[in-house]
Amino acid sequence: MxxxxxxxxxxxxxxxxxxxxxxxxxxxxxxxxxxxxxxxxxxxxxxxxxxxxxxxxxxxxxxxxxxxxxxxxxxxxxxxxxxxxxxxxxxxxxxxxxxxxxxxxxxxxxxxxxxxxxxxxxxxxxxxxxxxxxxxxxxxxxxxASAPAETTLVFPANMRSAMAAWNFVTTKEEPESGDSSTYNPLRRGKYLTNALEHCGTCHTPRNFMLSEKQDRYLAGTSLDGWYAPNITSSKTGGIGNWSEDDIVAYLKTGHANGHAQAAGPMAEAVEHSTSHLTDQDLHAIATYIHQVPAMDDDMEHQARDSFGKATEALDIRQSAPTRIDDLTEMDGQHAYDANCAACHGQTGMGTKDQYAPSLFHNSTVGSARPDNLIMTILHGVQRKTEAGDVSMPDFSGHSDVQRLSDDEIAKIVNYVMATFGSGDPHVTADQVAQFHKDK
Structure with a gap:
């Protein structure tokens, strides 16, 4: 069915x-x-x-x-x-x-x-x-002068008339009045966040009618394989520990040092939209987000960006490294060393300029949910802003890098989260395969 x-x-x-x-x-x-x-x-x-x-x-x-x-x-x-x-x-x-x-x-x-x-x-x-x-x-x-192909969905989604009933029961934003450019920072931030940037579309969970749950506003939800995280003022489940400047930096560049990096749909939003807003508007959004009532998360009991530290680098003077060619089966650490350490470092510290970000104090790795780490490995990162272009290859076989099997991706995810983040989520190859289907 x-x-x-x-x-x-x-x-x-x-x-x-x-x-x-x-x-x-x-x-x-x-x-x-x-x-x-x-x-x-x-x-x-x-x-x-x-x-x-x-x-x-x-x-x-x-x-x-x-x-x-x-x-x-x-x-x-x-x-x-x-x-x-x-x-x-x-x-x-x-x-x-x-x-x-x-x-x-x-x-x-x-x-x-x-x-x-x-x-x-x-x-x-x-x-x-x-x-x-x-x-x-x-x-x-x-x-x-070109016409895209028509949208053709199977029953019952092909019945556009059914949307009339949905429109009747769903909650819509109330039209604002006056000159929006003259709003005070809090009102301007609310207007940008809710009406123009439509943040709740992705970050607010939905009820059985698939309308946004107003009592869980911006509390996070699954989105086409990704997880749009809780961005309320909760200091454990959300981004309550971010400063206003942290939020502005993230929206402007897609990177907030020591917190998070934008990938997937959020990278697109940063590239095409938020990175082009004025600093005044970005601060208005941050002002509004900071006062959104905190919504704690059933799975997140510690700030996602607070986990981890650098690991000890291997001292080859004391013990020789294991040759990958000699392994009968590659474990998570060796899969990481072979595919990730060149950019993120054996210790997980990333590059000095954080072009390749640290894997500790990283919201993706510190999350209790492995979704976004799996999706990042599968689909990579592409993001362009005035701050520069950011690119991470995907490992699902579409880029020039070698495709990783679902089992190898699962092992890398488990190793990275156990070593630098919130703990081993025990992801399996079957779970990774499901993310292929969900995307």
Whole structure:
């Protein structure tokens, strides 16, 4: 039997955008006179903060032309063309059409969007920001005359009309009012976190109806193989021990020294969105996150980044190292030495500049859940910001490095977490194989 709950969870987790518009505004079309530059600049910034490009741009294709596949057990959800092309994109959308799609999940022809597009979060956008975003799309985005393939899901996910009932029962952000650029830091941070960056879409667990659990806001949840961690102010389960500057550094570069590094969907969010925000806005987000009520975690009883220390380096003057070729079966330590130590060091300290991060005082290794360490080894890390490019190869056979077997990955995970982190999670090869299927 198909896992419908899992399908909807995937549909609800991705970060897809389709555009925005303001109620009561005069319709604007691509052929109209060029609008004020300040409106265009504002719209460009809102598009970045909302991370539109991440889901509406297929690798190697034109920006916002769609075609990115989001795999689910019920089929691929394919992002749409949101360029102002009149026949293949949104060029014929009025502001009202645009607003209905972004805030309410209803496209121009009246069909319901799948909640892979987080309109429940964008519902909180101000009219002014919606208007600016619409104007920017219509005047600054290059039209692309190509139509992505249609999304075709199997029953019952193919019934878009069923989304009407879900929209009725789910909790949406309340629209903000006024000029969002004039909000005080706490209100601005809340607006950015909830409406634009839609952090709760990934970091808040969901109920049986797959709506966000408001009483577990930002408390962490599984996400397409990854685990979006607890980012509340809890000092054990969350990031309550991070300073405001730590949060800002993480959002700006994807790296918070002695705490965490962004990989997977979070690396994409940093690369395409948060790294381009102003320092003032990043501090506003940090200010808001710091006051989110603490939610402790049933599995995390000590701060994830507080575990571990450097190990003793092997002194070959006292004992000769074992040749890997001489081993009949490679254990976790030797698998680590052969595949990981060149970058992270035999002692786990990483490189001096932390390009290859330390494995102790590392949230991924110190977590009680091995999910993100498994996914990082399987899929690697790719992240580009003004601070530089960060790259770790994947070991699942897609990069130039040698593919590791599921058994070898399990042994490395167990060794790394036992040596530098929260303890041996006793991961098996079968469990690693399941992460291949979940992705």
């Amino acid at each position: 198909p896992d419908f709950s899992k399908t909807l969870r995937v549909l609800l987790s991705a970060s897809t955008v389709i555009g925005v518009c303001a109620l009561g505004q005069t319709p604007v079309h691509a052929e109209d006179a060029a609008p004020d530059q300040a409106v265009l600049d504002r719209g460009a910034y809102i598009a970045t903060a909302s991370d539109c490009i991440a889901c509406h741009t297929k690798p190697g294709s034109q920006p916002f032309a769609g075609g990115l596949k989001i795999a689910t057990p019920m089929g691929d959800v394919i992002s749409t063309n949101i360029t102002p092309d009149p026949d293949h994109g949104i060029g014929k959308y009025t502001e009202q059409d645009f607003e209905q799609a972004v805030r309410h999940g209803v496209r121009k022809d009246g069909a319901y969007l799948y909640p892979v597009m987080p309109y429940v979060s964008y519902a909180g956008m101000t009219d002014q920001d919606v208007h600016a975003l619409y104007v920017w799309f219509m005047h600054s985005v290059k039209p692309v």
